[in-house]
Amino acid sequence: MAKWHPYSREGTQSRSTSSRGATNAHETKDAAGALAAKVKTRFLIISDTHDIDLKKYTASTGVEGCKRLPRTDVVLHCGDLTESGGLDNYKRSIEGLASFQDAELKLVIAGNHDADLDPEFCEKYGGHADALTDDSPEAASNNNKVFDDSPLHERALALWKAKMAREAGIVFLEEGTHEFTLKTGATFKVYASPYTPAYGISAFQYPTGHDRYNSSGTPAWATNMPTQQTVIHDGTDIVLTHGPPKYVLDGCADGSSGGCEHLARAICRTKPRLHCFGHIHRAWGARRAAWNDQSVQDEIDLLPEDFVGRNLSKKRGYASLSPSIYEGLKLGQETLFVNAAVGNDGEGSMENVPWVVDLELETSG
Ligand SMILES: [Mn+2]
Numbered sequence: 001m002a003k004w005h006p007y008s009r010e011g012t013q014s015r016s017t018s019s020r021g022a023t024n025a026h027e028t029k030d031a032a033g034a035l036a037a038k039v040k041t042r043f044l045i046i047s048d049t050h051d052i053d054l055k056k057y058t059a060s061t062g063v064e065g066c067k068r069l070p071r072t073d074v075v076l077h078c079g080d081l082t083e084s085g086g087l088d089n090y091k092r093s094i095e096g097l098a099s100f101q102d103a104e105l106k107l108v109i110a111g112n113h114d115a116d117l118d119p120e121f122c123e124k125y126g127g128h129a130d131a132l133t134d135d136s137p138e139a140a141s142n143n144n145k146v147f148d149d150s151p152l153h154e155r156a157l158a159l160w161k162a163k164m165a166r167e168a169g170i171v172f173l174e175e176g177t178h179e180f181t182l183k184t185g186a187t188f189k190v191y192a193s194p195y196t197p198a199y200g201i202s203a204f205q206y207p208t209g210h211d212r213y214n215s216s217g218t219p220a221w222a223t224n225m226p227t228q229q230t231v232i233h234d235g236t237d238i239v240l241t242h243g244p245p246k247y248v249l250d251g252c253a254d255g256s257s258g259g260c261e262h263l264a265r266a267i268c269r270t271k272p273r274l275h276c277f278g279h280i281h282r283a284w285g286a287r288r289a290a291w292n293d294q295s296v297q298d299e300i301d302l303l304p305e306d307f308v309g310r311n312l313s314k315k316r317g318y319a320s321l322s323p324s325i326y327e328g329l330k331l332g333q334e335t336l337f338v339n340a341a342v343g344n345d346g347e348g349s350m351e352n353v354p355w356v357v358d359l360e361l362e363t364s365g
Helices: 009-016 087-098 119-125 137-142 152-160 163-167 261-270 310-316 323-328
Strands: 026-029 035-046 074-077 105-108 170-172 176-181 187-193 238-241 274-277 285-290 334-339 355-362
Touching (some): 087 105, 087 152, 105 176, 119 152, 152 170, 163 170, 187 355, 238 261, 334 355
Parallel strands (some): 035 074, 074 105, 274 334
Antiparallel strands (some): 026 035, 035 355, 176 187, 285 334
């Protein structure tokens, strides 16, 4: 089979004929010269939806002028599904994610606004969520009977792990490393974390001096405190965090950088193919970093921006990368950073558009 290119005629056709489940595998030589099968996998990356009803963007007829989002293999949601939690709001988020019917897998993490999913936050400040309004027996069966008087965070989490979510291919990721294999055989390792550096009173936060992502290399001013779950391991393909790494798509309104430098160090160390996040809405965008022998271990060398611009993306309803970015994306040599914070404009629509990214993944077995 000919080499697949995201913008080639062949690549376009393979999408438009919608042969779901068909592989686009081809053989390429890996670093050791061995033949390894690769399969193109299309990701929709979205973050900070803050109670937006995603069904508006997946309906076959445009609803309220919303651009319909394209079909993808996997949806990645980088947290802040809600404005301030709430079981009804999570349920609407689950229904919205489930409406991406073509995507066989939807990976989801919480964010600092999804307060009642954080047990520590709930214990300290109490939860924000109200009980579900639909307490019919049918809803109870779909929602794993989350209507008992168990702690709020348990009920919120149960909703995300219930039958309705599972059957829709939604996987709520706890902090740590998770491995997935798609129907095509494409396999990938994801590190997930909902945590961000402390800023005001919010859920899933840690003091800026706590390094949870690395087991060594922590500067003297900070405290090294990783666990097997929180450390980012070598061999990670995709890092999915709520917050950005320091100095990468993390510019705040006051000119400061809202990202985490320990996370940045972990990305330098592990060099994943893709690091996606949100949290800092105004820093929406994508940047590519090249890792070469000259690069300093704790600095990220960003390449110039060369992706499709924000205005064109808005017209189309989603953002994607220019071909030149794809040509450079080589495993271990480059990392693609995506801040996919779409934000709620206050009227239930997105301020920015989601990203569509293709990765060539190894196949299992
Ligand atoms: Mn956030």
